Structure formats: structure tokens, C-alpha cells
Amino acid sequence: MCELLGGALAGEWTAQPAQERAGTIINHMLMFVVDPAIQNGSHAPREQGGIPIDTNSWSDIVEAARHAGFSDEEITRFAGV
Secondary structure: OHHHHHHHHHOOOOOOHHHOOOOOOOOOOOOOOOOHHHHOOOOHHHHHHOOOOOHHHHHHHHHHHHHOOOOHHHHHHHHOO
């Protein structure tokens, strides 16, 4: 995503093989920097009570974890349930 946005902002080139440019260097960069200090401690409730998530999203996460080879026991342990 950063390459696409950076390419669009810097001249619409990306590093795709179909867009080869002999004798040139393409080095686009786009960076987003987030300072956690601007949150003013809003993460504290999440650390104590967890992050709320809807049932459908959680089911998708569990299914992806199972597909990646995690056992139900591991998933439960990671979820803090």
C-alpha cells in the first residue's frame, strides 16, 4: 500500500516487473508515523478490560488462527479467556 501511495505521489511509478525502467532508480517512500503519547492514556481501559470485538469478526480471527495451525487451547490462551 505504501508503495502504491508513494508511487502515485512521486510520479506514478511502482516496482512492478511490467513497469521496468532501464537505467533508473525507483525509490518511493511513504511513511505514517504515529505517536502513542497523543492517546493520553486511552489504552489503559483496553489493557484492563480487553478490546471489544463483534462475534463475526472473532469467528473470522479464530478460523484464520486454526488455518495457521493454532489449536483451540492456544487460541483461548492468547485471547485471555
